[in-house]
Amino acid sequence: MNCYIHPDREAAGTCVGCGKFTCTECTTVVMDKNYCPQCVAKGIPYQSTTQTNALAITSLILGIVSLPTAFCYGCGMIFAIVAIVLGFVARNQIKQSGGRQTGDGLALTGLILGSVVAGLVVIGGLCYLAFIVIMLLIPSGSDYSLLPGLLNLRFLI
Numbered sequence: 001m002n003c004y005i006h007p008d009r010e011a012a013g014t015c016v017g018c019g020k021f022t023c024t025e026c027t028t029v030v031m032d033k034n035y036c037p038q039c040v041a042k043g044i045p046y047q048s049t050t051q052t053n054a055l056a057i058t059s060l061i062l063g064i065v066s067l068p069t070a071f072c073y074g075c076g077m078i079f080a081i082v083a084i085v086l087g088f089v090a091r092n093q094i095k096q097s098g099g100r101q102t103g104d105g106l107a108l109t110g111l112i113l114g115s116v117v118a119g120l121v122v123i124g125g126l127c128y129l130a131f132i133v134i135m136l137l138i139p140s141g142s143d144y145s146l147l148p149g150l151l152n153l154r155f156l157i
């Protein structure tokens with residue numbers, strides 16, 4: 001077979017976009033795949049390889065999962081931290097992909113959800129510590145009028 005642009009030249013490859021044969025001069029390689037000049041002009045290599053970043057989706061899912069598990073013995077904290085890390089990595093990968101990857105909004109949402117949950121867990125943990133410290137500081141036999149209020153706080157944690 002010969003190149004469809006240069007009938008006198010031997011074809012070196014086949015265009016992935018339209019299936020026509022192209023010579024070395026006419027072949028454009030994008031992401032290890034061959035394309036003819038027409039398909040490159042139409043932007044087909046970039047359309048067909050545009051995909052949502054997998055880490056961005058994972059970050060969003062973990063961010064969502066971290067919400068109901070936020071105070072489940074630190075499970076939420078683990079999900080939240082992984083969501084934040086994956087969110088950062090995904091946004092970097094999307095930036096470096098030059099438009100071939102999407103999902104920046106998903107990664108950002110995962111990152112924000114993770115940050116909110118991590119913040120809540122830290123605040124919850126601090127409240128819990130503060131509660132223990134207050135309980136330890138109350139001398140035995142002293143006025144316990146504060147205690148009902150503190151017990152209510154315990155249920156929030």
Ligand SMILES: [Zn+2]
Pocket residue numbers: 015016017018019020035036037038039040
């Ligand atoms: Zn083509």
Ligand SMILES: [Zn+2]
Pocket residue numbers: 003004005006009022023024025026
């Ligand atoms: Zn050619």
